[in-house]
Amino acid sequence: MTPRLPTHTEPDRLKATISQVRHFNGLQPEVQDAIAAAAAPRHFATGQVIYLEGEPAEFVYILERGWVKATRMSRDGREQAMLFLRPVEIFGDIAVFTGTTYPGTTTALEAVDTWVVPSATLMTLVKQHPELALAVIRKLGERVLHYIELVEDLSLRSVEARLANTLLQHAEETDGRLVVPRRAWTTFDEMAVRLGTVRDVLSRALKTLEAEGLLKVDKQGIVLCDTKGLAERGIL
């Protein structure tokens, strides 16, 4: 899919988006301008594949709107979620800087707007601007920490503990309550992929935590009733 050219109203929107990317918001205006000059908009409908694992890494993506899921098929043929991304965020960068193909498949969970920067252009900019190189290092360092946590989660923690941690990370305050909101894509299957388990096990884990009075499932989503208790459950 070829990115289309930006319209005359889009450069300001693009610059505003770049300035919201963590670690990139401190870049000098001329560096942000250089990234903006190379970027083109690309829209994805719900469920559409953004890139495939093992596909040549031609672009880095800046996520402006909508949620994105990154998964990877293990060597034994099971799908595992690696990341759930919300705006504003950069993705597709690991493959570009390691010179490999994309390590995972990303899919739009809802209508998604991105800006794509050609990999070769980003590499050139990194060589020209040391502060951009530092921002990229910080970004990649954060990703490494995320994957260390994921490995720890999958190898050492029970499904109940993983569920408790995930809920605590994604809760939002609504009407004085902490709620993990129900979204169109937060199906049991998606949650199971995220936690590295299957639907039945996830269902049992939810019921266990609900029976312990730690959460309650209602129309709005999952209400966290006892965050201290959930945090303790998250260690086990």
Added chain:
Amino acid sequence: MTHEPQHPPTDKNLHKAILTLFAGDRRTASASLRVGVLNGIVHLAGVVTSPEAHIAAAELAGSVPGVRGVVNRIEAPGAPRPARTVNLDLHDR
């Protein structure tokens, strides 16, 4: 006489072989299909207009020696969502 050990084809070579097959088959030649290969598992995306083309693309990819499995994410009318697990080692059976 000594025999060289048989190495499995690289993901890069599999990728190239699949694109060549797609370009040479009338059911897939005109479709804009995307292919990724990682650890011998093929991942397909893109859009086709018929269920037949959807199935044909997966069959063509799976027929390449060295392909261990195919995850078919190609959009087509009535196409199912890909399963969360993939049948591996297609050529061992």
